[in-house]
Amino acid sequence: MQTMLWIIPALPLLGFLLLISYGSRLSRRQTAAIGVGSVLLSACAGLYAGGQLLLHPSLVYEVTLWTWIDIGDFHPAIALRMDALAAVFVFVITLIGALIHLYSAEFMEKDPDYSRFFACMNLFVFAMLVLVLADNLLLLYLGWEGVGLCSYLLIGFWYENPANGHAARKAFTMTRIGDTALAIGLFCIYYACKSLNIVDISTAAPLIFQQNPQEATLIAFLLLGGALGKSAQLPLQTWLPDAMAGPSPVSALIHAATMVTAGVYLIARMYVFFELAPAVQGLIAVIGAITLLVAGLSALTQYDIKRVLAYSTISQIGYMFLALGVGAWTAAIFHFMVHAFFKALLFLGAGAIIESVNHEHSMFRMGGLRKKLPIIFWTFMVGTASLAAIPLVTAGFYSKDQILWYAWGARHGQAWLWSMAWVGAFITAAYSARMVLLVFWGPLKTEVTSRPRWSITFPLIALAVCSTWIGFVDLPHNFGHFTPFSDFLHHTLPLTELRADPTTEWMFQILATVATVGGLLLAYSYYYIHNKRLRHLANQPLFRRLHRLWLAGWGFDKLYQTFISRPFLWVTKANKADGVDQLYSAMANITTSLNQRMAALQSGSLRWYIMGMVLGAIILFGLQLLL
Template identity: 45%
Template sequence: MENLFFLIPALPILGFIALALFGRRMSAGAIRTMGVGSIGFSLLCALASAGQFLNAFQAGRPWVQTLWQWFAVPGLAVSVSLKLDSLSLIMALVVVFVSFLIHVYSAWYMDGDEEYGRFFAWMNLFTGAMLTLVLAGDILLLYLGWEGVGLCSYLLIGFWYKEPANARAAIKAFIVTRVGDTAFLIGLFLIALKTGTLDIAQASTSIGAMKASGLPTLIAMLLLGGAVGKSAQLPLQTWLPDAMAGPTPVSALIHAATMVTAGVYLIARMNAFFVLSPVAMEAVAAIGALTLFLAAVSALFQTDIKRMLAYSTMSQIGYMFLGLGVGAWSASLFHFMTHAFFKALLFMSAGVIIKAMHEEHDIFKIRKKLLSGTAFPVPPIAFWSFLTGGAALAALPFITSGAYSKDMIISGAWTSGHVWVWALALAGSFLTGLYTFRVFFTVFAGTGQSVYSFGGKRNLLVLIPLAVLSVFSVVAGYIKSNIIPFLGMVLPAVAPVKGEPFIVYIAPMLLPLIGIALAWLLYSPRAKATALKAWAEAAPLSGFFLRGWDFDRLYDFLIIRPYKFAGRLIQTDPVDLIYSLIAVISGLFHFVLGTSQTGKIRLYAALIGIGTAIIITWAVLF
């Protein structure tokens, strides 16, 4: 497999090409087979590669495959090369595995949509671009995948483009991430300029020699800018909640497998630059901590089930950034993995519920419909999946995978000495339990369960992904002791600066439980603390938190309005006035000369005569 792992990104891209070219003429069944099959074969390739890679693992040697030389100019040669090491292997495995399950689920979810083929074409391209990003051995190829992911997110968020709001959300996602992409691109240019190579390994080696200069910090900050945009962290996080406009499988794909985790991967991949710059590391940790807290508070006030999940993703990515920033590299990537499982699970079960409720997103209305029985009954699998995913998100200790990874990050924050970051992470941990189970109790508590029929054999298309991901959401935590050293092969380890007292060890396990208990008190049918709940709902700041701390308004005020104002100022193109003046003068001459063109020969002759008379008179007199 060592020479064939390029098939992992190649197969989805081939699937995209086939669907894009022939999708209109294919039957729904063929599209389904093609769309899901390409990812399925890619998954098989990834598994085979992983098997062989692990067998030869003792050597600790990454697989590098140079496909062809992209271009070579004096001072810079860029090749299309893929690299498989423990980091990209884990990442690619998770991406392709979760993508495969989401594709299977999409086959059911999108069934009957008039643009079934287009949907699968873009989903395949999305996955292919993400796998290119992950497996790239060259920063430029990574950037290609990076932009491919951005493009696909735009296409898929605006998939139902006939609704103007969806198109707006797509454009917003595209433009906001573009701000970060620009920073990334400048960083890329700097790397090429200063190190003379874009190969990740070589660039990482040569940057070590420039430790003393400010260059690593500058590049790391620029890369961080890119990561922040893609991963929806402060201050470029505003696009993510609106990205819920896309179909639910797209949300699952963006949040679990592709897109938002790209930023985490970028920082992990370029760790050589960040390790050299304590400032950048602190920035990463601070951004992560602030984002996780802000997003958790916002999630607490959402009434739209998908927006709640969106803020929770933001919050969880914040944990990953925090982990990267405090030096818990492996823990962050581990959290990425567990998060991919449970977040995909949550989105897919939420999708089942939403579809059953006729596209109803509001949790209170969903509850009302469930109680009144006007909706389709919710299938037990959705209930159990949402419970499992929610428990993992809330990091219920010992049982769920989320607890293992998140606790590692939090303890990493403590042992590396970032106390206030640690405090924010703990607060977020408490809030996560609260907001997750607020939604869960609001929707399900006391509604009973009934059986939901999917009709026909496509039942399995929902059942299998949800069941598999439920299992993984639980068991993924148990391979912690295997996966951390494995990731440690490529990611740096940071020695703890202080010990971990028992209270610090136990706090991240207790706080989610407290959060869940509080959620039960506030939102269960037999809620005791109704007064507190009423206060929270009516709090003057609830609208502020609901709108995600009003960052949209802030940007509207700071950027969009001045920009529009400037636009209005130069709408009439003041500089063009000079050129318009030339046009006006020319027009005037045209008018004068054109009027003289009467077509009457005798007039012309008379004019010649007058001219002659004038010239001669002038010559005679002067």
């Protein structure tokens, strides 16, 4: 398998090349076969490779395809490396990617740009696989920029609507801020370590930066900047809700399996720098805790079902950042995997609901759909239960319980971090129940105009099954401590150091259950039993102000418009007529004038041409006599 590792990313790339080259000549059936088949075969190859690693956890697959650049001592290669961490990401990317592609075959079948859609989706999967399989940071950065490009192409896929183009440009621009920080960080790493090979850096960094911890702190801060942009964490989170402009399969792919989890992967992969820079690692935990609360409150007020899920994604990635910040490396990756399955399920379910009710996005115009769309209802309920972390029976409970426990009990954990995560769990349960009640209960407000076929319902059922059982691969200390997932990852990531007594974990599980049940009951009370209470609350001035603030994403867009975008545009307009521009404008005007004068010589009259030749001959003959 080691020499065949390149097949995993090569298959989606082949699909992209075929579709971009021959897409206009292919039928929709052929297009879907290439688009879905290439990712499905990649998933099979990834599952086989991952299975081999499970049997031999200390095994690492490495393959060097060719030398990319060879200048002096700088010779990064196009080389792939799969260890335990990469195997988890490959498993999620390819398996969920294949289900999303299958779903897209029906969801996008009426779109005139069917082949372009699948070409971009295949390229997206390829770029993410390159990112997680790269054995050096330069190749990782190529995949990093690749997913940024693909997100721009897919968010703005329906470019006929100017708002979609604006959302794509916003995502591209805001993530460039983080990408710039990451690029500078790579320069700093190479300057200090004289290598961009990930294994060499991880081995050498503790010795190199032992005498210069400030440099390690700077590199860790720059890496964090890159992660914040891609993973939509404060203060670079505003692009993600607008990314809902793309088709629903795109939302599922971006939010669940690819782009927004790249930052989590980067921090986990380069954990050595964050362990050498405890201040930056603590900052990761703080940013994650604040983000999960800010985004959760915004999700609680949204009308658009996809925007609820978008803010939910920001909040759940905040939990992953919190885990990374307290040193719970495997807990962060466990929640990444679980979240990928239930969030893909929720986005695909939301897309199916929107299509079934004639493209209606507002939850307040839905209602009563549980009997009209039974398969979507039950699968969506499974995903929502996992998001809300219903105790014992959902995967989300086990992954979130780990993070809550480590936020308190890990060596870098703090009581106030746990408190913020606990409040976030309460809010998550509340907006999850609100979403389900508004969409599926109450009177039917919009008629169902179409029902999904098997290529949409099968991925939903498969994801629902995974969203349930996948949580049981890592159980808490007091549940038998069955931890094959963490044990597998510990071959790549360090152990989580505990400062609290593991026997007290059951108390925190009870508190987590209280948060979940409390959030569910709050939403049930206000959105189902006592609607009058909600209307009374909506008339309170303080509540109205908070509602407007949370609905607008805490006003970050307005803040950036006021203090960054408008001043920058004013400077560019003022700078348009500066001296430098006048100099180049003068050169252009002189060139244009000379061109017009020389063009006058091309009169088309034979007599003038002959006279010019005679004059030229006379001048040359005269110069020869004089010289």
